Amino acid sequence: QLQLVESGGGLVQPGGSLRLSCSSVGSTLDDYAIGWFRQVPGKEREAVSCISSSGGSTNIAHSVKGRFTISRDNAKNTVYLQMNSLKPEDTGVYYCDVLRSPCRPQSPYYGMDYWGKGTLVTVSS
Secondary structure, three states, X not given: XXXXXXXXXXXXXXXXXXXXXXXXXXXXXXXXXXXXXXXXOOOOOEEEEEEOOOOOOEEEOHHHOXXXXXXXXXXXXXXXXXXXXXXXXXXXXXXXXXXXXXXXXXXXXXXXXXXXXXXXXXXXX
């Protein structure tokens, strides 16, 4: 059974950078579109970015556009979220998930609830 594993979070000052990684156990990710989501206590989980199985199509939320970049290396079975110019409002637990449908620009996307434990990102001075 597919299990997702997120890593790379941590404490960073405003303006700093982090790179999150999403890998898997039990099955490889190369056949799946993958999304990154984040959650802050008291708020609904927010879609941040997604990438198609080939990496040829991506979607990025307006709130992080120009600062975050999603990519994947199927040979390493890993999807990345490069986060630059981090802001305090980027703080949250970041999760990756397999998508129910293809990832297309400016189209909504939803995960299939293969959530891992997530990785905590804290942006604070």
